[in-house]
Amino acid sequence: MSILVVGSVAFDSVETPFGKASGILGGSAIYFSAVASLYTKVNLVAVVGTDFPMERLEFLTDRGVDTRGLQVMDGETFCWAGRYNYETNTCENLDTRLNVFADFHPVLPEGYEQSDIVFLANIDPDLQYEVLRQVPQARLTMLDTRHLWIHDKRESLTTAIRAVDVVTMNEGEARAFVETYGTLTAAKAILNLGPKVVIIKQGEYGCAMLGEDGYFSVPACPLEDVRDPTGAGDTFAGGFLGYLDKVGEMTPQSTRRALVHGCAAASFTVEEFGIDRLRSLTLEDIVGRYQELHQCTHFEDE
Amino acid sequence: MSILVVGSVAFDSVETPFGKASGILGGSAIYFSAVASLYTKVNLVAVVGTDFPMERLEFLTDRGVDTRGLQVMDGETFCWAGRYNYETNTCENLDTRLNVFADFHPVLPEGYEQSDIVFLANIDPDLQYEVLRQVPQARLTMLDTRHLWIHDKRESLTTAIRAVDVVTMNEGEARAFVETYGTLTAAKAILNLGPKVVIIKQGEYGCAMLGEDGYFSVPACPLEDVRDPTGAGDTFAGGFLGYLDKVGEMTPQSTRRALVHGCAAASFTVEEFGIDRLRSLTLEDIVGRYQELHQCTHFEDE
Secondary structure (H helix, E strand, C coil): ECCCCCCCCEEEEEEECCCCEEEEEECCHHHHHHHHHCCCEEEEEEEEEECCCCHHHHHHCCCCEEEEEEEEEEECCCCEEEEECCCCCCCCEEEEEEEHHHCCCCCCCCCHHHHHHECCCCCCCHHHHHHHHHHCCCCCEEEEEEHHHHCCCCCHHHHHHHCCEEEEEEHHHHHHHHHHCCHHHHHHHHHCCCCCCEEEEHHHCCEEEECEEEEEEEECCCCCCCCCCCCCCHHHHHHHHHHHHHCCCCHHHHHHHHHHHHHHHHHHHHCCCCCCHHHCHHHHHHHHHHHHHHCCCCCCCC | EEEEECCCCCCEEEECCCCCEEEEEEEEEHHHHHHHHHCCCCEEEEEEEEECHHHHHHHHHHHCCCEEEEECCCCCCCCCEEECCCCCCCCCEEEECHHHHHCCCCCCCCCHCCCCCCEECCCHHHHHHHHHHHHCCCEEEEEEEEEHHHHCCCCHHHHHHCCEEEHHHEEHHHHHHHHHHHHHHHHHHHHHHHHHEEECCHHHCCCEEEEEEEEEEECCCCCCCCCCCCCCCHHHHHHHHHHHHHHHHCCHHHHHHHHHHHHHHHHCCCCCCCHHHHCCHHHHHHHHHHHHHHHHCCCCCC
């Protein structure tokens, strides 16, 4: 069992009402791997510049993450800066310097093509599709996206969506992609493009899933201290796919459980800046919060 | 078994992206009674002007609502006008003419003081407290409020909150009252004032409840067509208290079921303008949607 993740590695600078951090390790591939590696073997594909200190990845390689797919290119590593207000569901982009990420072209080292599950983080949908064609035997494929691609590359994104099993988007992205104000309407329209499952991330309100099993909704874990929402969506994906890879089957009930694992994993991410909380995170922690989510959503049938 | 409701009767004018309606029957006491009367006997206290056509209340008296507590005062009935945008969780106030409602002073007709449950809709907290003192034997009391009272009558509102069993507020109101951006933090602070249960209404995201049983969260019913959010909160209260009056006991499980009944009831309200959908609503309809909510939130424990 193993998961291939293709995404970004970045230096992040983040401001929230609760503090700030500068030049910290970030990027979708990092957040995803930090959680998914608690469940299964992760094969990482991303790019960094020659300025990137490789020792920063030790906590991932210690968890068995295969980083042979991390390309080092001449130039600087992708930098991102953002600011969150009290409304943690929206982020103000302060600065994006793609640097070497602008010329990123995913290359799969030998063996990666055998990955059971593929997660395509929110990179260019043309690259997402290119990767998909290299992993035809994958048991399960999932993509994330972002406003930039919805706006600039709608056709490419639609092509990639048609080719994957699971699509995950933030609620605002799904509404923008479908050009509707109804979340359920948006999810249905995306499902009609071909995927088996559509997951709508709702930030502090949790997430909703639509698929053959119908509609399913999970709240976010009730938290008093949310310090930095960065990476919540990628760690959600790490918990969701990590769980599905570990249990080895995608039934209606295992898919629901996977979604709750994703929410539980994301709830830790936001408690500290960057990946700070994830360094010491264990599968037992996630299972504990899974049980809390069960406790705070369970009610008897009529 | 019976419920006393003290609230408003109004002429509403509402605009949403999906249509508009002018001079339609509205007000918290109307919405609440329309749903609670499907479960139990409702005793209504409110005020109208001499311009109010009493036959508009026939659908409520047909459901057994006691309207002896509806005062008719010289002057015009309370008028409210509002506009909702696509963000159905926020409403722009266009016009508020309190008219006779400005001099409203609740008077309980004989027998009303025997009501088992009391719902104090979002009227002046001084009036809420005045009513509470007239129903010392009530098994369960609950109040709702609004931004106006949080802003203008914080002390009076705090006194009323200390005197009831259940407090319900919109999420934004709870955050404003406690002056925090964390919903859980707000709920805890309100609970510390004395009530047994605090319910935070989250609009299209459902609602959350905090009490001795811990935290409990229910999503809103997934809907494609939301035409008019007016009255959702009052019909939520009608389903919640109606159910609790009908089952006659407030256990952790019955309280959770009551919250789901409230969400189910509110989901019908928003499907049509004003009270249109409520005229034909049955308890069986609500139970059907309760079961849908169970189906779309249930997952197995680890």
